[in-house]
Amino acid sequence: MGILEVKGVNKRFGGLQALGNVNLSVTENTVHAIIGPNGAGKSTLLNCLVGKLIPDTGSVLFDGQSVLGRKPHEINQMGISRVFQTPEIFADLSVFENVLIPCFAKRDGAYRLHAFETIAAETDILGKAEKMLRDVNMWDKREMHAGALSRGDKRRLEMAMCLSQSPKLLLLDEPTAGMARADTNNTIDLLKEIKSRGNITMVIIEHDMHVVFSLADRITVLAQGSPLVEDVPENIKGHPKVKEAYLGEAAH
Amino acid sequence: MLGLGKKDLMFLLIVVLLTLTAPILLNPFPEGSAMAQFNAGYPDLMQRIAIFAIFAVGFNILFGLTGYLSFGHAAFIGVGSYAMVWMMKLLTMNILPGLILSIVMGGLFAVVIGYVSLRRSGIYFSILTLAFAQMCFNMAYSVLTPITGGENGLGPQIADPRILDAVNTSGSVPEVNLFGLSMRATYKMDLWGRLFQFNAGYYVCGILSVLMFYLALRIFRSPFGMMLRAIKSNQHRLNYTGLNSKPYMLAAFVISGMYAGLAGGLMAAMDPLAGADRMQWSASGEVVLMVILGGVGTMLGPVLGAGFIKYFENIFSKINDSVLHDWFSIFPKWLENLLVGILHPFVGQGWNLTLGVLFMLVVIFLPGGLIEGGQRIGRLFRRKPDAKGPAPASTPAE
Structure with missing residues (x-):
């Protein structure tokens, strides 16, 4: 099966x-x-x-x-993670944040009210996202708006977002x-x-x-x-x- | 410190300083001079600016971060006001229980209204919230008169029980206070030909607004705030990333409802009379104007917008024809009359026209609001190209 x-x-x-x-x-x-x-x-x-x-x-x-x-x-x-035909990314957020979000989703599940925690304190998630961006050679672009990336980079970013969740499928x-x-x-x-x-x-x-x-x-x-x-x-x-x-x- | 980065901490410190010294800073013109009417450092106006700053900052958590435009936030203002007055009638003239209840009631109403309205997005969401607010307004005006006082409004009466307060023998409604400190207590200081008024009510509003500003700053910088911005950016992707956007939206809606509830409570605390007109759609629209005028999604924008609109409302509406004639009396009579004739529609009753023109100018030339104007001026002075390149998306504040 x-x-x-x-x-x-x-x-x-x-x-x-x-x-x-x-x-x-x-x-x-x-x-x-x-x-x-x-x-x-x-x-x-x-x-x-x-x-x-x-x-x-x-x-x-x-x-x-x-x-x-x-x-x-x-x-x-x-x-199950999915890469779309036209890259679906968070265009208004930075490249780094684009990868942080799936990392949070993987760890915290579908919803968690972490309104008074700071992103800077989440060292494990920051590390994971950094590793993921280095893997796809996009660490230098982490501060950029994702919407300003080239099409190929958007695609790679979307792939990195999916992979950061280590999906089974x-x-x-x-x-x-x-x-x-x-x-x-x-x-x-x-x-x-x-x-x-x-x-x-x-x-x-x-x-x-x-x-x-x-x-x-x-x-x-x-x-x-x-x-x-x-x-x-x-x-x-x-x-x-x-x-x-x-x-x-x-x-x- | 306080869970903020160094830059944010400096930022917060500046806001604290500005709030504490506002009675001095807003009174730059000597008493009795021609410019004295542009002074804003009197308690009534400062209180209103602080209260609307709370309202706008809370509204910005919903509108600025998630992009969902609510047209019904005035309902929470009204609910907060009624909650405050009822606490004054039943429990005590001390504002603390009232403030707590107004936040709670604002939150409860937001849960119900948000749960239904958030089933739709875009214009339908706006219309649903507007419908709810108008329902609240009309009910408060008519069938709920026993609770809301209908068209006369609701205010504390001499005969009210006030079970926590000492028996009232003064023959008048006791003063609104915070543990004995009257909200009307004002320390007046005559200095450099200016009259500075340090009012207890203003400091209650001011300190609360700083606290609320700090909470909003924390939310903006938190993972939760990042998720809200992600909803605005691409809700589709967020869902396929394993996040359920519904509870995030509802939480943002309830938080902003609680901010509005607190603002409503404070309004009733500063001026203990709650009327249904606080819930009207024009009041909901006003906060939208404030946030857009100041800068959507920025930290300081809503505060600036609130201050700007309230300042214009109070200062420009006070300028009348005789004041104008006074200003232009140095000119020949015909020119004086001409100038007064031109400016007449923009002042006094016509201050809305001035505001409308300013709003249009800001929206057309500064889509980022007054904050963007400030940034542009700052860049002019710096001139040197920013070494860091475009501002990182992770800090949309300032």
Whole structure:
């Protein structure tokens, strides 16, 4: 049994069947990529995993517990973090504060009224956030407004925010979208390093095949809301059904 | 010390000094001189500035940090005032129980109003709070007359029980006091041709406002304050970071409601008559003006805004045509009449026009409020580029 079990998930938006009977099993401590052409339902599936959408039917189990109907913060507290397609950061706060907040959330839970404590006294959290920022080479930029960062840096910051919570499952929605080649390679290296440290499962949605084939242990191909194939990367390359889904031509 | 950094401590110290010496600082012009009417160092105005500073600082915790604009905070002012007067009627003319009850009542009302209103955000939140405040106002004005005194207002009477006080034989309502120190007690000092008035009521308000300022400073610098700023910045991300924004919002709302409750209590303590008009929407709007005028999300901004508006309200409304004629009497008659004619709509009854124009100028040219104006002037004098670069986001105060 995998750490994430998606069974028979259906989701309709009006007349559009966004997801049709999706089954997915993600093994612990692996990188599982979901690929597919535009409109295949990749993001819809991800939204069902984090509580943003509730599927019409089916079940999503994380660590043996259902995530359906739970609020986003509850799902995060279970150990699922998410990197969004467009970086979601606290643009008005400093880079350092951006990392402090997830550290507090990890330690104190969903809510704690620490109105008369000072941030400066929380040495363990400050240390953890500092280490995290050094890991992603952003310590020099800690005083900057996060909104003033470049797109690549915003992405790295968002990744650092997620990783500072040491999640069991990290969901990445096109982590290299809109990045320059060099930034993409940096991101791949960063993700590889995170993977090598172990104790983390990643589900990654990506268009860039270079990224997918450098990272993924298993790949699921989604087309028109349903899984087409699921296999190791070697077998996905050149798979006739995948070609068909991407190029829209009959496979021969 | 006191859980503050060195810079904040200096900052607080300056505020304490300013508060303690306000009766002197606000009286710069000699008695009887033409400028004497611009003096603000009289108890009534100073009390009002201190009280509205408390109100605005508390409002800023909600509006400045979380960005949720409440249009109903006057309801808590009213509740605090009624609580204070009822304590004066039933228990004692000592203001302490009244102050405590006004904070508690402000908090309780804020829990209820906040719980419902915070189900929505943006303009809907503002409208919900406005609706609640208007409900409170109308109820206080009509059906709740036995509790609120309706349109006559509520004030302590000679015949009230006051079970903690000694039997009243004076034949008049006893003085409002704090453990025997009358709020009206004023030590007058004639010095350098100026009359300085050190009023007990002002010092009660002033010391409380410093205390409340200190608490707000702690909240701004705390992890809780950081979460509130995160709500303003990106609530979506906050939820996906494992934090439940609802209780944070409610806590901020209740804290600011308690500030407003205290301010209302103090208002009734300084002038023991509570009326329903304190809850009207114009009173809610006034605090929004104060915070925006001073600088949203800054520490000192709301205090400046409160002082600014209350000063204008009191000083400009007192200037009438005869004062204007006095000023311009050195000019030929026709020019004097022309100048008075031009300025007439801006003074006296028309002080709101002056305030409106100033408010527009500030919002258009200084979106950061008076604080931003101060910072710009400071930069002009320094001239040298700041070695630290842009101000770090972690200290949005000053």
